[in-house]
Amino acid sequence: MPRSGPPHDDSHPQFAGSESTASLLARVRGGDLDAREPLLKRYLPLLRRWAHGRLPARARDMADTDDLVQNTLLRALGRLEEFEPRREGAFLSYLRQILLNQVRDEIRRAHRRPERESLKDQVCDEGPSPLDQAIGRETMQRYERGLAQLSQDHREAIILRLEFGYSCEEIAEALGRSSANAARQLLGRALVRLAQVLHESE
Amino acid sequence: MNPNELDHLYRIAEAIGDGQVVDWEGEARARPELTSYLDELRMLETMGAATAAVSPGTDHVAEVSTMGKLEERVRTALAERYRIQRVLGRGAMAVVFLAEDPRHGRVVAIKVFDPRKASSVEPERFLREIAIVARLQHPHIVPLFDSGSEKGLLWFAMPYVEGETLRVLLARHRQLPLDDAVRFATELAEALDVAHRAGVVHRDLKPENVLLSSGHALLADFGIARLFRESQTATLTSPGTSLGTPNYMSPEQVLADPAAIGPPSDQYALACLLYEMLVGEPPFAGRTSDVVQHHLTTKPPRASALRPGLHPALDAVIAKGMAKSPADRYASAGELAAAARAAAAGR
The missing domain is CATH 1.10.10.10 (Winged helix-like DNA-binding domain superfamily/Winged helix DNA-binding domain)
Structure with a gap:
């Protein structure tokens, strides 16, 4: 019997770094829920940074960004069958588009937050995102x-x-x-x- | 734009793609007719550079070093009691280390929760929950040796068990022999009944949490799901979208109805597990949103239709264990197992 440790949340963590994105995508589309985890692991940090560059300073609390990105990824993986992105480039730009919409929603929401209205000086601008600042x-x-x-x-x-x-x-x-x-x-x-x-x- | 101008722009654009330094002033002087295109390209170059500045280095390196730091933190935090040897496995929430317990001369597995994921879990609550689980003693429950919350790290120690998870066994054989499937279900049911009598609901029964050692099933991670599920609900907004698998989730768990979640929820998962051991796949599979919907509204498929030779009486056992309403299930997991044994024997 092969040796293994006690059970843990992810049954094949060792595959996270080796299996191709295309293959993982095919597995998720085929209904293999275990393939979501390595995809999540692979793209979460990348998309987190992407979002970080696009969110206004005030909304850019690290935990918030994590939640936003993680939710988006999970939702996208849940709907994968409708979109069928087969190669990594298509998958990443698909995720990026969903995330962009989320970021816009987030900024709009931040502007609407009633508790901010009373703090007039803070309402007007959520502050530019790092990319806004740059270009x-x-x-x-x-x-x-x-x-x-x-x-x-x-x-x-x-x-x-x-x-x-x-x-x-x-x-x-x-x-x-x-x-x-x-x-x-x-x-x-x-x-x-x-x-x-x-x-x-x- | 003529081909020559286009070629010139291509060369500059390829240089940008390569991360080379472009002499923009020189280019603009040499090709004044291209100024407006050069300006756009220069803006794109700036954008790429800004992205790089926001995200210095590669994420992979950052992740790896975070993990390295965690290992170092664990080593230091537990230095007085354990000698950390190596990583056994990583999950979504935790890392499991192999460690030596010199005081008792034994090898243990220590599960340490990723502080970034577990930050919302109160250490007191974690230790309280672990203390309840630690009182569970049963041959089919992975015992807890020790736990702690040193330096912001939540961890518990259990015996290092040689074996494999039910997930691995299922991946290899798909369908298990009827006797094995029913015996594993019986052993798990015994473990669940003992826990339920002690007031502990597992909440996350799945093949990954069932360890097989010397041909017997051991259930791990009792009650842990509750701590982390609850702290996660805030981040995982849409119902049914959780990092865990929805394949064994009872309707009351899908609906996240805390008052309705109890021992029958574990029985529901056990029935799903029995089905999977017999058929080779969970009763409902596919997209998360579909699976979740099926748990709420669809009658479970008949195992005997997918595995010829299986006594149809087993279908009725699984269907009762997977009844939509907890009140319609068996009175205990043990009763389900007994009914499964009788059905398998054709009685």
Whole structure:
């Protein structure tokens, strides 16, 4: 009989780092609930940081961000069958879109909170998010609109690189490209296309 | 834009993708006609850099170092009583360490709850709950040796049992021989009845919590689910969405009705478990939202229809154990097990 420790909450934690995202996604779609856990483990930290960069300072309490991200991930995994994202890039940009909507809701909610109304000086601005600070809220919104006009490949390449900090090697893997070089080329074309779209929308 | 201009922009964009430094002023001077595109690209480069600044390094490294820190904290916190040897397993909420207990000359498994996940659990409440569980003594219950809340860490120690979980056995064989399935159910029922008489409801009976050692079933993690489920409800807002599996969840647990959750809830999970041991999959599987709905409204499928040769009387036993209303189930887990034994013998 193989040796094993006492039972614990996750029956196969050792697989969390090795099984491919595509394979885990296929298992979740097939109804294998055990595959949710490693997916959660893999993407929670990445999405947590992503959200951290986009939430206003006041709403950015670490615990809040964790809850927001974890809820979003769980909900997304519960609805996976409806969306069928097969490759990592599609999965991550799908999660990112849901999370973006959540972040917007969160900011709207923070503005509406009645207890804040009495503290007039604190109501008006929740404070800029780190990314707003870096490139401006207006530009962030322009970027989002431009992104929506790109092809799926282009959009995913940009999201993976600029928002999640993936290397060209990682992008190649996440988007099913043959090499890092192929991914670099795709990314270059995607960035120029986005620059054109942004320029035209001016 | 002509092909030459486009190629020029591609080169710059690829350099951005590679994280190279771009001489923006020089580029703008050399290609004034491309200025507006260059400005957009420069904005995108800034955005990427800002993201990197928000999230320095890779998350993987951060996670690993947090785990390393936890191990170090555990080692220090428990240094007087235990020698931590290695990690046996990690779960969603806790890490299990293999440790030596030099005072008693034995090897133990220590479950330490991740302080980030357990921060809302009051140490006093944790220790109180553990003390109740520690009084449970039964051959089919994994005993508790020790517990504590040192330096913000909640932990308990249990014997290190050589064996495997029922989950692993099911993964290997899918369906178990009828005799084994009924015997495991009987052993678990005995454990549950003893706990129920002591006022402890397990609340999280699942194959992962059943340890098999020398061919017998041992039930672990009594009552722990309550501490953490309750502290989690605030973070897991939508009903039915919890980190745990919904596969063995009674209707009253799905509805999160604390007044209705009791011994019959464990019996419901036991019936689901018996079904899975016989059929190879839980009565309801699939998407969480569907599973949860099925627990509330769907009659359990007939095991005998999926495993030819199985006596249909077993279907009735499982159906009664999985009755939607707790009042319609057997009076005890032991009664369910007895009925299962009779049905299996064709009586």
